Amino acid sequence: MSEFEQKVLKLLEEINGKLDSLLKGGPVTSSPSPASSASTPAATMDSEISRPKPSELVEKQKEEERMQEKPPIEGRRVCPECGGTSFATHEDRSQVLHQMGGVKIYAKKYVCKSCGYEY
Ligand SMILES: [Zn+2]
Incomplete structure (x- = not known):
């Protein structure tokens, strides 16, 4: 085996080792990992995005508050x-919500x- 072939073999073994550590997700010290520099492009991206006007921000905040004030959807109580999150529903016959043509609609009680x- 020539000296050149031995060098190539050694390089291949090194590459194999690096590939193994990459596949295992282990730390690769020799080359900079793309993950570590991920925060830098994100920061530059942020400055490119046009910032919303203060008035728009207030509107958005109000909208978010309204969303939070909304009662939870049926079943997600x-x-x-x-x-x-599991409730039984009962008709509260002491509380008539609505009456039309002799048909009474009672308030619902969640237990x-x-x-x-109960409420
Ligand atoms: Zn409870």
Whole structure:
């Protein structure tokens, strides 16, 4: 085996080792990893994005507040007492919401199945 062939073999072994560590996700000390420099392009990208006007920001904040004030969608109700999400619904016959043509619509009562909290 010539000296050149031995050198090539040694290089191939080194490359193999590096590939192994790359595949394992281990640290590669010899070459800079692309992940470490990822924050730099992101920072430059940020300055390129046109900043919204202050008034638009306020509008957006108001919108977000409105979203939070909205009651949770049916079935996604969360118990204020224990944070449970399963409820039984009952008609609260002491509370008539609506009456039309003899048909009464009663208020609904939600009872937390975990702690029994009613509302
Ligand atoms: Zn509860």
